[in-house]
Amino acid sequence: MDPRPVEPQELDAITRRERRRQLRAALGGLAEILIALVIGLGVGALVMRGAGYNWRLAYEGLLIGSFGDQWAIADTLASATPLILTGLVFGLSARAGYFNIGAQGQMVVGALAAVAVGAHLSAPPVVAVTLAFLASALAGAIWALPPAFLKATRGVHEVISTIMFNWIAHYTALYLVFNVLNDPRSAERTVRVLPGARLGALIPGADMTAAIFVAVGVAVFMYWLLWHSPWGYEMRIAGLNPSALRYAGANPLWSVNLTFILAGLAAGLAGATQIIGRPPTYALYGDLSNVRNLGFDGIAVALIGRNHPLGIILAAIFIGAMGAGARMMQIMAGVPLDMVRIVHGTVIIALAAPEAWTLLGKFLGRARARRAPAPPAPAKTVHR
Amino acid sequence: MPDRSAPPAGAADQYKPVSVLAGAPPWLEMRGITKVYPDGTRALENVDLVVAKGEIHGLLGENGAGKSTLMKILSGILPLTSGRILLGGREVSLRSTHDALAHGIGMVHQHFSLVPTFNALDNIILGRGALLASPARAAARARIRRLMEETGLHVPLDIPVEQLPVGTQQRIEILKTLDRNVDLLILDEPTAALTPQETDQLFTVLRGLAARGTTIILITHKLREVLALTSAVTVLRHGRVVGSRLTEGATAQDLARMMVGTERMPDVKARREHQKSEPVLRVAGLTVKGDGGQDVVKNVSFEINAGEIFAIAGVTGNGQSELIEALAGLRPIARGRVYLLGQPINGKSPRELYRMGIAHVPEDRHRLGMVAQFSVLENSILGVHHEPRFRRGVPGTIHWGKVRRYARDIVRRFQVVTPSLSTPMRSLSGGNQQKLVVGRELSKSPSLVIAGQPTRGLDVAATAAIRDLLVDIRNEGKAVLLVSADLDEVLALADRIAVMYEGEIMAILQKDQFDRERIGLLMGGVRDGSAAG
Numbered sequence: 001m002d003p004r005p006v007e008p009q010e011l012d013a014i015t016r017r018e019r020r021r022q023l024r025a026a027l028g029g030l031a032e033i034l035i036a037l038v039i040g041l042g043v044g045a046l047v048m049r050g051a052g053y054n055w056r057l058a059y060e061g062l063l064i065g066s067f068g069d070q071w072a073i074a075d076t077l078a079s080a081t082p083l084i085l086t087g088l089v090f091g092l093s094a095r096a097g098y099f100n101i102g103a104q105g106q107m108v109v110g111a112l113a114a115v116a117v118g119a120h121l122s123a124p125p126v127v128a129v130t131l132a133f134l135a136s137a138l139a140g141a142i143w144a145l146p147p148a149f150l151k152a153t154r155g156v157h158e159v160i161s162t163i164m165f166n167w168i169a170h171y172t173a174l175y176l177v178f179n180v181l182n183d184p185r186s187a188e189r190t191v192r193v194l195p196g197a198r199l200g201a202l203i204p205g206a207d208m209t210a211a212i213f214v215a216v217g218v219a220v221f222m223y224w225l226l227w228h229s230p231w232g233y234e235m236r237i238a239g240l241n242p243s244a245l246r247y248a249g250a251n252p253l254w255s256v257n258l259t260f261i262l263a264g265l266a267a268g269l270a271g272a273t274q275i276i277g278r279p280p281t282y283a284l285y286g287d288l289s290n291v292r293n294l295g296f297d298g299i300a301v302a303l304i305g306r307n308h309p310l311g312i313i314l315a316a317i318f319i320g321a322m323g324a325g326a327r328m329m330q331i332m333a334g335v336p337l338d339m340v341r342i343v344h345g346t347v348i349i350a351l352a353a354p355e356a357w358t359l360l361g362k363f364l365g366r367a368r369a370r371r372a373p374a375p376p377a378p379a380k381t382v383h384r
Numbered sequence: 385m386p387d388r389s390a391p392p393a394g395a396a397d398q399y400k401p402v403s404v405l406a407g408a409p410p411w412l413e414m415r416g417i418t419k420v421y422p423d424g425t426r427a428l429e430n431v432d433l434v435v436a437k438g439e440i441h442g443l444l445g446e447n448g449a450g451k452s453t454l455m456k457i458l459s460g461i462l463p464l465t466s467g468r469i470l471l472g473g474r475e476v477s478l479r480s481t482h483d484a485l486a487h488g489i490g491m492v493h494q495h496f497s498l499v500p501t502f503n504a505l506d507n508i509i510l511g512r513g514a515l516l517a518s519p520a521r522a523a524a525r526a527r528i529r530r531l532m533e534e535t536g537l538h539v540p541l542d543i544p545v546e547q548l549p550v551g552t553q554q555r556i557e558i559l560k561t562l563d564r565n566v567d568l569l570i571l572d573e574p575t576a577a578l579t580p581q582e583t584d585q586l587f588t589v590l591r592g593l594a595a596r597g598t599t600i601i602l603i604t605h606k607l608r609e610v611l612a613l614t615s616a617v618t619v620l621r622h623g624r625v626v627g628s629r630l631t632e633g634a635t636a637q638d639l640a641r642m643m644v645g646t647e648r649m650p651d652v653k654a655r656r657e658h659q660k661s662e663p664v665l666r667v668a669g670l671t672v673k674g675d676g677g678q679d680v681v682k683n684v685s686f687e688i689n690a691g692e693i694f695a696i697a698g699v700t701g702n703g704q705s706e707l708i709e710a711l712a713g714l715r716p717i718a719r720g721r722v723y724l725l726g727q728p729i730n731g732k733s734p735r736e737l738y739r740m741g742i743a744h745v746p747e748d749r750h751r752l753g754m755v756a757q758f759s760v761l762e763n764s765i766l767g768v769h770h771e772p773r774f775r776r777g778v779p780g781t782i783h784w785g786k787v788r789r790y791a792r793d794i795v796r797r798f799q800v801v802t803p804s805l806s807t808p809m810r811s812l813s814g815g816n817q818q819k820l821v822v823g824r825e826l827s828k829s830p831s832l833v834i835a836g837q838p839t840r841g842l843d844v845a846a847t848a849a850i851r852d853l854l855v856d857i858r859n860e861g862k863a864v865l866l867v868s869a870d871l872d873e874v875l876a877l878a879d880r881i882a883v884m885y886e887g888e889i890m891a892i893l894q895k896d897q898f899d900r901e902r903i904g905l906l907m908g909g910v911r912d913g914s915a916a917g
Contacts, residue, residue: 249735
């Protein structure tokens with residue numbers, strides 16, 4: 001049925017109604033998140049109760065440990081910093097139609113670059129920090145290029161290529177940590193970056209540094225890019241309807257590459273935040289424990305944040321709070337770390353499930369669309 | 385393509401129009417059918433449909449009138465909100481296609497659901513076992529052969545269906561349905577992709593089926609088909625029954641009036657005669673390859689002058705799509721030269737072609753011409769989104785205020801009906817989507833407009849609006865390349881017609897040579913009495 005005909009002059013008045021509709025949709029989304037949160041926390045509570053722990057005390061500990069005082073909040077934000085960036089990697093790519101799970105590898109490479117530049121380049125503080133960030137962003141972007149190139153030219157699926165590059169990055173990092181960037185005085189980590197390249201704690205006693213501003217800045221940039229620039233306009237078309245992008249006169253290959261490169265930049269920066277922006281180590285651990293899983297956690301962050309840069313910031317803070325509150329959960333309720341992780345997992349799954357479901361449907365739908373002709377086109381016949 | 389499997393003429397001759405309106409007892413009764421979708425859309429409101437056994441009943445209406453919804457309810461695909469369905473006086477409950485088939489009700493959809501690499505036999509018995517050689521398969525083959533004899537629907541059983549003409553594929557679909565012991569056959573726009581000859585053959589078959597007692601409901605918006613085939617017709621408008629009447633004695637004007645609610649037939653605007661001058665587009669020896677690497681446009685040459693509509697007629701799938709794509713920069717030119725206003729355009733990208741003055745209304749607007757999830761606002765700058773006139777001070781930032789003014793202008797000038805500029809494009813009706821696409825393309829102030837199937841799937845009013853726009857730009861002295869499978873549209877709009885068949889231009893006809901039958905034959909590959917290809 002046609003929508004009600006309107007005079008064009010009325011369009012703006014009706015746009016207000018449309019805004020109200022969008023607001024209602026946003027509130028609906030918020031309700032969805034709250035319900036998921038209640039379900040996740042509820043299941044977590046059941047698990048803890050089943051195992052004989054005081055779940056009320058545990059959640060109280062979680063709250064105190066993450067938002068209880070300024071140090072707790074700072075720890076939460078410090079944990080959120082790399083997750084904002086890795087979340088943006090997945091979120092931006094998903095908006096552009098790719099399932100880019102290469103954040104982990106690109107971040108590791110970024111961390112290596114931060115160590116290499118930060119530890120060996122002697123420069124005034126601001127310059128050194130800037131150079132370390134630039135080097136890691138560049139390294140992340142370069143690491144994203146081969147999968148982008150393989151996708152654009154040979155059609156290699158990004159899931160396969162980015163997983164492979166994650167492993168290559170992982171083992172390359174292990175090799176470099178022990179053989180090239182190793183610290184003769186301390187076997188378990190690399191050399192530390194020079195003092196000039198270190199970001200100090202903003203609140204003494206907590207881990208938060210100015211790196212959080214970099215992460216938020218990148219998120220704001222991504223928001224501008226996606227909704228206020230022609231390049232982001234094209235990226236979103238690439239994600240929704242790649243044929244229309246070619247019709248619109250843009251080069252889809254360029255869009256693929258730009259998306260991968262920008263995502264790689266963000267991933268590289270995430271690595272740097274863990275090296276130059278995370279007291280007190282300022283180095284990469286031999287077991288890569290200070291970058292472990294951050295890339296993959298970014299997928300959860302993006303899914304919870306509905307692939308929207310501002311949603312990703314909130315989601316990263318939420319996941320960061322879960323991480324920062326873990327210790328108090330253990331201390332106050334005596335819940336072992338493994339149990340804490342189980343609870344985290346249930347909450348994250350509950351929150352990410354709706355978006356993961358949508359995304360899955362989209363990818364499957366596209367695969368179906370490729371097999372069958374689009375609905376409006378009548379069946380074609382080949383006369384040979 | 386020669387498809388000589390026409391049914392025996394005898395069966396069709398026995399067909400005598402049957403209708404409840406002419407006194408026959410009702411067999412299928414749909415009473416007070418109301419359908420409300422979960423989002424509150426009232427698709428059907430208290431609809432009655434009564435059909436006699438062996439009747440061919442037309443269901444006529446514009447897009448969105450509720451024809452398909454009504455038939456989906458009858459074939460068990462959609463649940464009804466309220467109302468009753470009676471078969472032979474007994475109320476039936478149709479909760480699934482399985483239920484419907486159990487009551488002998490089957491639907492042939494507009495878009496075939498055949499497995500292209502399977503042969504007809506496999507497609508017909510798909511889902512009911514016996515895909516491997518076995519006595520059951522032999523029995524199925526014998527049963528289908530018998531069915532083909534009885535109905536006159538002859539198809540080759542052992543050739544992959546993708547190698548068969550569309551008309552034959554359609555017969556396979558019908559056989560597939562009849563093989564489920566269907567005695568109420570619903571056909572949704574069955575002639576959309578057929579040649580006039582294939583359409584005639586189909587109608588002969590349908591008359592034969594009806595003569596044997598099969599009841600047929602034909603969903604269509606083509607008046608000619610209703611008049612040629614049906615005994616009675618029910619017209620729907622906006623989800624309500626406008627009326628039912630016997631086809632005998634009805635004229636196209638009568639039916640059109642019931643369908644659109646006005647006296648006005650989709651007449652085309654008066655065309656202004658003017659001196660045709662230099663060619664805008666010159667195509668010389670153009671060859672284009674298809675997705676499979678074979679030549680699908682073969683050594684085609686033509687010119688289009690300023691101020692004329694040059695139409696390419698032909699059955700869908702004879703190279704027209706690839707020709708458009710090559711001219712729009714979306715598909716490489718294999719051989720030949722193409723000039724726009726004297727400038728070669730070989731190898732140019734869509735964006736360069738747009739700058740040179742080509743606007744393109746794509747055949748498949750859902751796939752190419754728009755982003756369904758984007759708002760009307762965002763869609764209105766698709767293709768011009770990179771231009772400085774939509775930028776603001778901050779480098780590279782889109783000035784959405786300027787875009788809004790631009791979009792509002794298109795919406796106003798081309799009378800796009802939309803609740804707002806922020807409405808997602810997919811919420812608009814097909815006609816309004818197309819008006820926005822056409823409006824956006826014409827706003828590029830082009831010298832050549834390429835329009836592919838510009839009115840396909842649109843209702844009468846939207847079709848008329850789009851056709852008027854095409855005549856308008858022709859009258860403004862621009863060149864229009866119209867590719868359409870709708871012969872009526874081509875005849876109504878074109879100054880010259882080229883007929884394409886198997887990638888070649890069979891003939892280019894001047895206005896005084898326009899002749900429906902001749903064009904129909906050319907579309908079927910027949911030139912001067914001899915089959916080509």
